[in-house]
């Protein structure tokens with residue numbers, strides 16, 4: 001097959017441009033600490049209310065005896081449950097989300113928090129909020145007619161002023177409410 005030298009040259013230029021863009025995306029992702037969710041953990045969406053971790057009483061913010069903060073949250077048409085949470089600033093927080101019905105997503109602007117919440121899987125990610133403030137939490141996967149009403153709020157408070165709404169010991173839910 002004959003390929004014109006000029007065509008060959010242009011093909012190489014196009015490939016080089018593609019390579020450059022891929023490299024830039026990778027560098028940008030590393031720089032902003034954007035990673036793909038590496039956690040593959042399945043869960044039965046239909047029986048979440050019967051599961052230990054995502055039972056209604058266990059949702060929200062937890063702190064264990066080592067001071068690790070974790071958040072368990074359920075996404076369903078058309079809200080996050082619980083809709084508002086309060087977490088400390090400058091603290092590593094593990095978020096764990098599950099969907100009760102269809103595909104949802106969660107995105108917190110200006111942070112590295114953005115993930116799909118696929119029914120049947122646990123979406124887990126870690127983040128920390130450098131500054132106190134009010135952070136919106138938006139569903140970024142179209143999930144139905146009420147999709148644009150699906151949002152929540154994260155209230156990030158100063159580390160020393162924060163106290164957990166629920167504290168866990170050995171993974172069991174506290175009875176503080």
Ligand SMILES: [Cu+2]
Nearest residue numbers: 104139143150
């Ligand atoms: Cu949604």
